Structure formats: C-alpha cells, structure tokens
Amino acid sequence: MADAAQRTIDLAEQALATPFPLRVRAWDGSEAGPSGAPVLVLRRRRALRRLLWRPGELGLARAWVAGDLDVEGDLYTALDSLAGLLWERDPGESPGGLAAGARRTAALLRDPDTYRLLRDAARLAGPGLPPAAPVEEARRRGGTAHTxxxxxxxxxxxxxxxxxxxxxxxxxxxxxxxxxxxxxxxxxxxxxxxxxxxxxxxxxxxxxxxxxxxxxxxxxxxxxxxxxxxxxxxxxxxxxxxxxxxxxxxxxxxxxxxxxxxxxxxxxxxxxxxxxxxxxxxxxxxxxxxxxxxxxxxxxxxxxxxxxxxxxxxxxxxxxxxxxxxxxxxxxxxxxxxxxxxxxxxxxxxxxxxxxxxxxxxxxxxxxxxxxxxxxxxxxxxxxxxxxxxxxxxxxxxxxxxxxxxxxxxxxxxxxxxxxxxxxxxxxxxxxxxxxxxxx
Known part of the structure; x- marks a missing residue:
C-alpha cells in the first residue's frame, strides 16, 4: 500500500473522467499529483470508506469533520477545484445539487468496467462497515418541518x-x-x-x-x-x-x-x-x-x-x-x-x-x-x-x-x-x- 496516493488519484480520475486537480498525500506517506497544487491529506483509509458509502458532498464533509481528511495550502483554491468536479451544472440546475455528478454516476453504473472500479476502490479503502457519522451531525428529525x-x-x-x-x-x-x-x-x-x-x-x-x-x-x-x-x-x-x-x-x-x-x-x-x-x-x-x-x-x-x-x-x-x-x-x-x-x-x-x-x-x-x-x-x-x-x-x-x-x-x-x-x-x-x- 506504499502507493495509496497515486492509486487514489487514478481511481478518482476514472470515476470523474477528468484529471484530478489536487495533490494527494495518503495515510501511507505516499504523495502524488500536480506539484504546487493544494494537498488533499487522507489521514486515514476511513476517509475513502466514507466516500464509498456516501459518494459526493456528504461523504467528503463527514471525512472533513471527522478529521479523516484535511487540506494543506489554500483552502479556497482546493474547494474551488473540488466544486468544479462535484457541482458543475447545466443552466437552470440546482446550484447546490449534484446533477452533473448524478449523470456521471448513472453513466458509470452502465459501464462494464464499473465492477472493477468499485472493487479496486473497496480494496484501497479497506474492509469495514459504513463509518459512523461524526457527532456534530444534527439528530435525525421526524414529523413536520418548521413546527x-x-x-x-x-x-x-x-x-x-x-x-x-x-x-x-x-x-x-x-x-x-x-x-x-x-x-x-x-x-x-x-x-x-x-x-x-x-x-x-x-x-x-x-x-x-x-x-x-x-x-x-x-x-x-x-x-x-x-x-x-x-x-x-x-x-x-x-x-x-x-x-x-x-x-x-x-x-x-x-x-x-x-x-x-x-x-x-x-x-x-x-x-x-x-x-x-x-x-x-x-x-x-x-x-x-x-x-x-x-x-x-x-x-x-x-x-x-x-x-x-x-x-x-x-x-x-x-x-x-x-x-x-x-x-x-x-x-x-x-x-x-x-x-x-x-x-x-x-x-x-x-x-x-x-x-x-x-x-x-x-x-x-x-x-x-x-x-x-x-x-x-x-x-x-x-x-x-x-x-x-x-x-x-x-x-x-x-x-x-x-x-x-x-x-x-x-x-x-x-x-x-x-x-x-x-x-x-x-x-x-x-x-x-x-x-x-x-x-x-
């Protein structure tokens, strides 16, 4: 697992069908990606498990809040780069939604290589059930909103x-x-x-x-x-x-x-x-x-x-x-x-x-x-x-x-x-x- 950073970038680029804009430093000490870019620090393999079980914004957020994931360098540049991957949209689509990501996911699920991609991602993330959400997450709410x-x-x-x-x-x-x-x-x-x-x-x-x-x-x-x-x-x-x-x-x-x-x-x-x-x-x-x-x-x-x-x-x-x-x-x-x-x-x-x-x-x-x-x-x-x-x-x-x-x-x-x-x-x-x- 001495190449976890490069393997993470390879999997991200396959899933997103675009070059990954950040440098990555993984839990094994490896580092890869464009020099001079902000560094996405994966402190624990659990960060990838969070993304596997909840792809997109919420998985990233949970990894961030839990401290499994961090950024070194300019946080705004890093977030702007990730937003270009996760929140690109067509005119009229939700500015905070994941419409473009949903389309990519749907296309991915129709791809015959999907099984291989998910298998490789699961191996890199390591075994385990979905990690518990960080404690700062709001309690689940039932009933009518805005009572x-x-x-x-x-x-x-x-x-x-x-x-x-x-x-x-x-x-x-x-x-x-x-x-x-x-x-x-x-x-x-x-x-x-x-x-x-x-x-x-x-x-x-x-x-x-x-x-x-x-x-x-x-x-x-x-x-x-x-x-x-x-x-x-x-x-x-x-x-x-x-x-x-x-x-x-x-x-x-x-x-x-x-x-x-x-x-x-x-x-x-x-x-x-x-x-x-x-x-x-x-x-x-x-x-x-x-x-x-x-x-x-x-x-x-x-x-x-x-x-x-x-x-x-x-x-x-x-x-x-x-x-x-x-x-x-x-x-x-x-x-x-x-x-x-x-x-x-x-x-x-x-x-x-x-x-x-x-x-x-x-x-x-x-x-x-x-x-x-x-x-x-x-x-x-x-x-x-x-x-x-x-x-x-x-x-x-x-x-x-x-x-x-x-x-x-x-x-x-x-x-x-x-x-x-x-x-x-x-x-x-x-x-x-x-x-x-x-x-x-």
Missing amino acids: RGRDRAAISHHYDVGNAFYEMVLGPSMVYSCAVWEKPDTTLEEAQAAKLDLVCRKLGLSAGQRLLDVGCGWGSMVLHAAEHYGVRATGVTLSTEQAAYARKRVADAGLTERIEIRVQDYRDVTDGPYDAISSIGMAEHVGSERYLEYAGDLYALLRPGGRLLNHQIARRPLADEDAYTIDEFIDRYVFPDGELSPIGTTVARLEEAGFEVRDVEALREHYGRTLRAWVANLEARWPDAVAATSPGRARVWRLYMAASALAFERNRIGVNQVLAVRTEPGGAAGLPPTRTTWLS
Whole structure:
C-alpha cells in the first residue's frame, strides 16, 4: 500500500473522467499529483470508506469533520477545484445539487468496467462497515418541518454552541449576517456597523418609534437602533444563549428601559403594531411552506405605513423548481431545515401577503468578503475555538464559511435586502421619492 496516493488519484480520475486537480498525500506517506497544487491529506483509509458509502458532498464533509481528511495550502483554491468536479451544472440546475455528478454516476453504473472500479476502490479503502457519522451531525428529525418545537431544536443546533466561539468568529460586532463594505480598507466591525445603519435608514427609524427585530441574534441591531436612532426595540430569538448574551449587552449599555429581548417564536408575537420590523438573516429558517405565513404575520404586526426590511440569502431559480433539494451538508451539520428561495419568490410572497415592495438591493459580493473575514478570525484563534466547542464543530464552521464565500463569489447564491411597506389606505407609502435618504 506504499502507493495509496497515486492509486487514489487514478481511481478518482476514472470515476470523474477528468484529471484530478489536487495533490494527494495518503495515510501511507505516499504523495502524488500536480506539484504546487493544494494537498488533499487522507489521514486515514476511513476517509475513502466514507466516500464509498456516501459518494459526493456528504461523504467528503463527514471525512472533513471527522478529521479523516484535511487540506494543506489554500483552502479556497482546493474547494474551488473540488466544486468544479462535484457541482458543475447545466443552466437552470440546482446550484447546490449534484446533477452533473448524478449523470456521471448513472453513466458509470452502465459501464462494464464499473465492477472493477468499485472493487479496486473497496480494496484501497479497506474492509469495514459504513463509518459512523461524526457527532456534530444534527439528530435525525421526524414529523413536520418548521413546527415551533422543531424550529427551536434547529436553532439550538446552530446557535447554542457557545457565545465565546461566536465572539472569536464574528468579532466585537457580534453580527452574523452580511456586512456592507464601503471602502477597500474597511474593517469587519466598520462594515457591520455600516450594514446596521443602512437597515435603520431604509426603515426610516426615528426617536420614539417601535422596532421589532425578528431573529435578533446577540442584540446588535436593536442596540444600534436604540443608541443611534432613539427607538424602543423588541428583539426575539429562539436561542437561549443568544438571548442571555443580548440581555447582558443591553444592561451594560444602560438601555433596559428601551430594549426588550425575548426567547420567543415570531409567530407568537402579538403586541403590535410596530412602526418597523427588521428581519436580518432569519428568513432562511422559515421554510418555503411557511413563508407566506411568515410574511402575513409580519404584515399584521406593522401599522399602516410601517416598513419591513427583509435581509435574506437567495438561491438561483431552477428550470424545474420541483427538483430543488436541500444541501445535505448544510442540512445535517449547519442549518437543519434551512431553505433558500429565489429572490423572485421572496418578493412574490411578500406582495401576496399584502406588502408593497419598494426596493431590492443585492449584496452578493459583500457576503463573500464577510465570510472570508470570519474564516480569517476562526483560523487566527483556532486552538481557542476548538477548546470553546470541539474539533469537529470548529471544522464544520471553517468548511461551511469558506465554501459559502466561494458560492457567493461564483454567483451560485446571493443575498438581498428587500424593503417592503404596509401601504396606508389610499395608497400612501410614506417613503422618500428616491434612495438618496438612505444612501447618503
């Protein structure tokens, strides 16, 4: 087995029908592949067993999370190269799906040499049953998605991993959504403050108004709005750890009389009307089947003339929307039950609920830069991050954020701010005639 690296590359090239773009170092110490390329390190033969039992993205992810597989060199270059093999697609196909890989697999199964290829791969991988999934994988879920109880469990899996970990990744701003980078030398903290201020200006906030922040996270939006615009703010989250952290920040800022943080489902908020609602990076958790209900609930909580700022990741539309499938790695390790919709679908649902959509701003490139900043923070504090959570969880976040940065940069996904209004009877929207107010 002194040539495991070359044998791995040979099998990969036979299965994928294309040259393998990375160098490989195997568990036996052998190394092969193009010089100068990032090195795919197979620390254990078990990595190949994971790929045999679950080919494609999920098998790779499990090997990564378990530490069976690693990358030396530039992680972004390595992921970009692998994405070209696993996620190439025809126009209209799912950006996160494996349509091209599925076609190759189907062709492979019709090939008379398939048995030989599988036999050789099994010999190289070694004997054994399917390896158990790493412990950071979300528990199997039953029943109907997006019930209150199931949503609480999904939010807890993602957010209740320790506030200290998120402090290391997000930095002092504690904002877990796309920043707005106004200048080349802008810092992450400045870019997040710019995003929060942009939201406040789009909402037209002023002293004495009531703001509801749906999915308030660690409280950054309500704090910014109360401190700089004088509003009375309510933030709701399903994460108990986020709520505890946000309440302490509010108390430390001396704003407990103007800011309330609740552990509450947005569907249970009944104390409207509010003058404005912000929903920043929360709607991805709602689910397509519940989205009209979500939009209707927020519409009902606004006064006539009130504004909603919905900041949400979007996927590209498909030729056949019924073919859309949720990304397995994201669903099992990062955002259980999370779903992305095209921006057109989001706008349509908001208008169907009664809103008038007045502005849509795409911030795709800004999210790629934000994610790279978070990855840099995580890598700079790696030993501390591992100690604060676990090696597997830290590896999940590094892979997820780096791959997501590339997805935004390559236009596989986008992110948009949608400003919508509950128009007053008679048609008055109460907005300035141009964007000048919030862009100045």
